[in-house]
Amino acid sequence: MSNPTWFEIEAPDGRTSLKLIGAWRLQRLAEIEAALLGLVLPPVAQVDGNTLAEIDSASALVLLRALHRAQGPAGSLNWVGFSAVNARIIERVQVHLYTAPSAPATRRETLLAHLGRQASLLAGLLVGHLNFLGATMAAIGELLRSPGRLRQRELTVQIEQAGLAAIPVVALVTMLIGVVIAYLLGLQAEKYGANIFVVDGVGIGATREFAPIIVAVIVAGRSGAAFTAQLGSMRLTEETDAIRTLGLSPMQVLVLPRVLALMISLPLLVFVGDVMSMVGAMAIAGPMLDIAPPAFLARLREALDARHVFVGLVKAPVFALVIAVIGARMGMTVGRDTRALGAATTSTVVQSIVAVILLDAVFAVFLQALDL
Amino acid sequence: MDGSAPVIEVDAVVTRFGAQTVHDGVTFSVGRGTLVGLIGGSGTGKSVLLREIIGLHRPTGGHVRLLGTDIWSAPANQLDAVRRRFGMMFQDGALFSSLTVAQNVAVPMHEHTRLSRATIEALVALRLMQAGLAPDVGAKMPSELSGGMRKRAAIARAIALEPEVLFLDEPTSGLDPITARGFDRLVRELVDDLGLTVLLVTHDLDTLLGVVDRLIVLARGRVLADGTVAQVMAVDDDWIRDYFSVRRIAGHGS
Numbered sequence: 001m002s003n004p005t006w007f008e009i010e011a012p013d014g015r016t017s018l019k020l021i022g023a024w025r026l027q028r029l030a031e032i033e034a035a036l037l038g039l040v041l042p043p044v045a046q047v048d049g050n051t052l053a054e055i056d057s058a059s060a061l062v063l064l065r066a067l068h069r070a071q072g073p074a075g076s077l078n079w080v081g082f083s084a085v086n087a088r089i090i091e092r093v094q095v096h097l098y099t100a101p102s103a104p105a106t107r108r109e110t111l112l113a114h115l116g117r118q119a120s121l122l123a124g125l126l127v128g129h130l131n132f133l134g135a136t137m138a139a140i141g142e143l144l145r146s147p148g149r150l151r152q153r154e155l156t157v158q159i160e161q162a163g164l165a166a167i168p169v170v171a172l173v174t175m176l177i178g179v180v181i182a183y184l185l186g187l188q189a190e191k192y193g194a195n196i197f198v199v200d201g202v203g204i205g206a207t208r209e210f211a212p213i214i215v216a217v218i219v220a221g222r223s224g225a226a227f228t229a230q231l232g233s234m235r236l237t238e239e240t241d242a243i244r245t246l247g248l249s250p251m252q253v254l255v256l257p258r259v260l261a262l263m264i265s266l267p268l269l270v271f272v273g274d275v276m277s278m279v280g281a282m283a284i285a286g287p288m289l290d291i292a293p294p295a296f297l298a299r300l301r302e303a304l305d306a307r308h309v310f311v312g313l314v315k316a317p318v319f320a321l322v323i324a325v326i327g328a329r330m331g332m333t334v335g336r337d338t339r340a341l342g343a344a345t346t347s348t349v350v351q352s353i354v355a356v357i358l359l360d361a362v363f364a365v366f367l368q369a370l371d372l
Numbered sequence: 373m374d375g376s377a378p379v380i381e382v383d384a385v386v387t388r389f390g391a392q393t394v395h396d397g398v399t400f401s402v403g404r405g406t407l408v409g410l411i412g413g414s415g416t417g418k419s420v421l422l423r424e425i426i427g428l429h430r431p432t433g434g435h436v437r438l439l440g441t442d443i444w445s446a447p448a449n450q451l452d453a454v455r456r457r458f459g460m461m462f463q464d465g466a467l468f469s470s471l472t473v474a475q476n477v478a479v480p481m482h483e484h485t486r487l488s489r490a491t492i493e494a495l496v497a498l499r500l501m502q503a504g505l506a507p508d509v510g511a512k513m514p515s516e517l518s519g520g521m522r523k524r525a526a527i528a529r530a531i532a533l534e535p536e537v538l539f540l541d542e543p544t545s546g547l548d549p550i551t552a553r554g555f556d557r558l559v560r561e562l563v564d565d566l567g568l569t570v571l572l573v574t575h576d577l578d579t580l581l582g583v584v585d586r587l588i589v590l591a592r593g594r595v596l597a598d599g600t601v602a603q604v605m606a607v608d609d610d611w612i613r614d615y616f617s618v619r620r621i622a623g624h625g626s
Contacts, residue, residue, distance in 0.1 A: 026534040027456075030486040056534045057566060061498050062491060085567070092565050096501040337469040337515035 006035050016045045018067075020052040024059035032059060036066035043075045049082030060093040132329040133321075136259055139251045154257035162223040162258075163265025167272055169222075170215055174273035177210055178202060178280025186289050195289040196299055202281040203304035211273035212312045213360055216319040219266055220352035224327035227258050228348040231331025232341045240332065250332065259324040266320035267313050274309060307372060315363055322359060323352045377440060379404050379537055379569045380425060385434035387420060394420060395431070396593030402586075404536075407563045407570045409580050412590030413611065418573045419463075421590070422539055425571070426460055427451060439536060456484050458537040459530030463545065465522040467514035473500070473525045474510030480532045495532075503528035504558050520551040524558070531562065538562065540572035544579055552576060556583045577618070 008019045018041065024032060047067070055063070067077065082090070109117070143150055185201045231254060234240050240250050278300065285291040291299070327348050334344040378401035387395040394417035402408050412418050423429040425436050427443045436443045441454045467476050477496045481487060487495070497507045503524040514522060523543060530538055543559065544552035560583040562568050574580065580587060580601055587604045589597040589612060597607040605616050 026485065029491075033487060033491060057498065057502070058495055058534055061494055065491075065494060089565060092502075093498060096498050335515065337513070339469045340515075 006032050016042050017048050018045060019048040023053040024055040024063070026056055026058045029059055029062060033062050036062065039066055039070040041067070041070040041075065043071060045071065046078040046080055048080055049086055052082065052086060055086050055089060057089055057093050060090045061097065064094060064097055128333070129326060129329055133325050135251060136255060136325055139256055143256065149252055151253060151257050154253070155261055158257050158261030159265055162219065162261050163268060166219060166222055166269055170218055170269050170272055171276045173218060174211055174214055175276040175280035177214055178206060178277030179284050181205060181210065182281035182284045183288065186285070190289065195291060198285060198289055199291065199296055199299040200303040202277070203300050204308050206277035206281070207274045207304065207312045208308040211277055212270050212315045212319065213356065215266065215269045215273045216316070216323065216356045217353055219262070219269065220323045220356060221349050223262060224323045224348050224352045225345050227324065227327030228331040228334070228345045229341065231328060232334035232344055235332065235334055236336060236341065255328045258328055259321065262320040262324040263317045267316040270313055270316040274312065311367060311372060315360065318359060319356050322355045326351050326355065378402060379439055380571060381437040382425065383435040383437070385421070385424060385436065386432045387417060387424065388432045393593055397434070398590065398595055400588055400595055400598055402569060402571060404569055405563065405567050406585045407560065407583060408586045408588060409584040410571060410573045410588050410590065411575070411580065416590045418590060419541055422541055422573055426458065426539055456533055457535055458539065459535035460539045461523070461526045461530045461541065461543060463541045465514070465526035467522060467525055467529070469514050472510060473512055473514065473517070476514070476525065477528045477532050480529065484533060499528040499532055502531065504554065520547050520555070523547070523555065527558070534566070535568070537569045540570065542574055543572055544574060544576045549578070553578065553582070559583060
């Protein structure tokens with residue numbers, strides 16, 4: 001069964017002959033390749049195929065490469081005793097071997113070139129987002145002139161998916177955030193006997209900063225990613241092209257309903273977040289800080305200015321616009337393969353979260369300057 | 373190496389999806405070195421049968437033997453050994469989109485052989501040329517290829533390990549007639565040069581009339597006809613008459 005000799009070199013009458021033995025198949029090719037490694041032949045030699053049972057094209061390739069190496073470029077070979085099938089396979093491989101130009105070498109990029117390329121990609125991305133934002137605004141303007149063009153059904157569906165369906169997760173997360181803030185503040189406040197001021201901290205902190213940020217991050221992960229995935233796969237299946245050919249505008253049909261739905265839903269979700277974080281804080285304030293719910297609510301009325309709540313709610317549609325524009329644009333410009341879609345979806349989430357936090361910082365600075 | 377044993381044996385295969393019976397006792401066998409076409413109307417389960425033969429979909433009943441191994445009762449390691457001996461080309465190529473064409477072709481070689489990197493590179497170039505692609509196509513990503521090139525790249529990957537059997541699902545669908553005929557010639561060459569056994573599912577009459585050795589017709593859950601194209605065309609059945617009459621009309625028209 002096992003056949004360790006793949007070839008023999010004979011020189012009966014001064015003419016060197018390479019006698020091939022056995023079945024040369026891909027399964028054993030690693031052994032064959034190793035055996036051929038030290039092969040040296042004179043410039044004129046004979047290859048004997050009488051004892052070669054069979055050879056496949058991969059083995060033929062390895063054989064031809066080894067012969068070329070063993071003889072040098074000026075060698076000449078005399079092929080004898082090959083069966084018609086084997087001769088044909090070797091011949092076909094030989095044709096391919098000599099017409100094959102060397103494959104172009106791939107160049108490695110230097111660190112500086114990589115940095116430059118990434119920077120210009122990022123700049124292109126930002127300019128593209130800005131363009132898309134402009135196009136979205138133009139489309140909204142068009143909609144204001146002829147409100148009948150609004151896709152009400154699509155808008156309703158999107159509000160349901162992005163808003164209504166997000167309520168449970170938003171409620172759960174913001175309630176837990178309320179619990180955590182109240183707990184951490186409570187630990188400090190207790191030391192000074194300032195228990196009641198926990199209500200001030202939670203009230204202002206949650207409504208002004210935490211609820212909008214947390215809800216925006218959740219929505220970026222939920223809806224932003226979904227927009228990219230939906231629009232991206234529609235692009236892959238050429239549905240967006242079909243929309244365009246049918247004389248409809250993908251901007252009006254696909255993008256605007258999503259942008260508007262998110263801008264309507266996010267403030268509502270932030271309000272849910274505001275309420276739920278108060279509920280969470282109230283739930284832990286009772287047992288931990290001896291602040292019963294009536295006392296908590298009474299203090300909340302005194303401490304929490306309405307403007308803090310409004311600041312939080314005003315930020316929400318801006319966050320929504322940014323998330324929706326990034327999500328939709330990444331979907332509309334995704335490359336036409338499955339890997340690009342996955343990469344674009346991931347990128348949407350990362351970009352949205354960074355953009356939300358960046359915008360929140362900008363809001364903080366400006367509102368501070370305006371004494372709000 | 374006995375040349376007489378059938379390579380593919382499909383024995384009384386029954387397939388049901390819920391209440392719907394797709395195959396109701398399909399039986400045929402294919403010998404070494406033949407190019408067999410499998411045809412049938414939409415919904416007759418051609419692709420399903422293909423998936424059952426290569427072990428992707430379990431039939432409700434019956435046996436499938438591929439290269440002498442019963443696909444649906446063999447242990448996993450034996451099945452792996454058989455998998456190395458056949459290649460499959462999926463309808464849209466199913467190339468891995470994160471790898472270049474050359475890397476796609478090299479995947480089975482890296483996985484199943486211990487060949488040196490240089491040899492694998494040379495072998496990849498050979499496979500691309502056998503599939504009718506220029507070697508510089510190897511550096512491209514699948515998304516950069518045209519439909520015809522993607523199918524050729526898929527063939528190159530399917531024949532990477534010198535399979536004895538090659539399965540093709542609609543190899544010429546979506547190709548222009550010139551590219552499609554080139555593809556037919558390619559498949560024929562592979563059968564003649566490498567001694568491959570090929571089973572292809574197709575709707576392309578030109579493929580059937582041009583290169584196929586034998587034709588198997590599926591209809592109403594069974595093998596309706598089996599033989600050379602001329603033999604099948606002579607079978608007295610409405611569906612077969614309709615199928616080939618399209619061709620006759622087109623032929624008279626020109």
